[in-house]
Amino acid sequence: MKYFLALFFAGVFFLSACKDESSDEPQAIPVTTEESIEKLDTVFSAKSVELLNQLAFSKYARTQSAPVDWTTFRMVTSSHDDSMLLSQFVSDTAFYKKYGKLLKYSPDSSMFIDLDSYNIDFHHNSQGQLSPIEKGPDTEISLVELADNERTRLLFLGPGNSVEEATWINNEDLLLIGYHASDTTNQRTPVIWRYHIPTKTFYIYESDDKTIGGQLVNWRKERFRQISSSPKTLI
Numbered sequence: 001m002k003y004f005l006a007l008f009f010a011g012v013f014f015l016s017a018c019k020d021e022s023s024d025e026p027q028a029i030p031v032t033t034e035e036s037i038e039k040l041d042t043v044f045s046a047k048s049v050e051l052l053n054q055l056a057f058s059k060y061a062r063t064q065s066a067p068v069d070w071t072t073f074r075m076v077t078s079s080h081d082d083s084m085l086l087s088q089f090v091s092d093t094a095f096y097k098k099y100g101k102l103l104k105y106s107p108d109s110s111m112f113i114d115l116d117s118y119n120i121d122f123h124h125n126s127q128g129q130l131s132p133i134e135k136g137p138d139t140e141i142s143l144v145e146l147a148d149n150e151r152t153r154l155l156f157l158g159p160g161n162s163v164e165e166a167t168w169i170n171n172e173d174l175l176l177i178g179y180h181a182s183d184t185t186n187q188r189t190p191v192i193w194r195y196h197i198p199t200k201t202f203y204i205y206e207s208d209d210k211t212i213g214g215q216l217v218n219w220r221k222e223r224f225r226q227i228s229s230s231p232k233t234l235i
Contacts, residue, residue: 099198119134141153162216189206
């Protein structure tokens with residue numbers, strides 16, 4: 001009996017020691033990444049602001065002594081869409097000659113954002129320069145996947161609304177930068193649509209700085225002027 005009691009107390013001592021030892025181990029601390037902070041605070045992270053500041057539009061705004069403050073944007077809503085319009089993308093030389101310099105390619109070049117081909121065409125003016133012609137008041141923004149030659153409509157906007165700039169955060173996330181026009185005040189509210197491709201989710205940001213909308217209108221003219229002035233870009 002004494003032998004079994006000794007074994008019993010020895011076992012209790014051993015388990016107690018193990019418990020005490022395990023309680024001394026450091027506990028895992030949740031890692032808060034810059035991206036998670038961005039989602040919690042509904043603002044763009046410092047890394048995203050740096051990316052936005054490198055856009056051609058941002059550089060143009062600085063030359064006009066009106067730099068854009070991207071920290072004024074706040075996320076107002078998010079949405080998930082499984083029913084986006086899909087169509088076949090016809091890859092031909094004429095398309096790339098006309099719109100090639102306007103396309104926004106993903107970092108791995110497997111996709112591009114098409115801002116303009118739906119409602120913008122070009123013609124030669126009397127000076128032999130290419131000038132943009134609007135084919136209609138609506139705007140369609142598309143994502144083209146080159147492996148499947150598939151076009152996905154990301155946004156379709158009516159008159160008074162537009163997207164004038166775009167960029168990629170990585171191969172799965174992109175930003176579309178534009179504005180919504182008010183029917184009553186005629187003011188343009190600047191909007192950024194952040195789209196996550198794998199989940200088909202939009203995160204929509206807006207800014208109270210209405211001057212950004214006007215800057216985007218001016219940038220539209222400037223980016224077409226820069227493209228059209230290149231003799232080797234369009235035919």
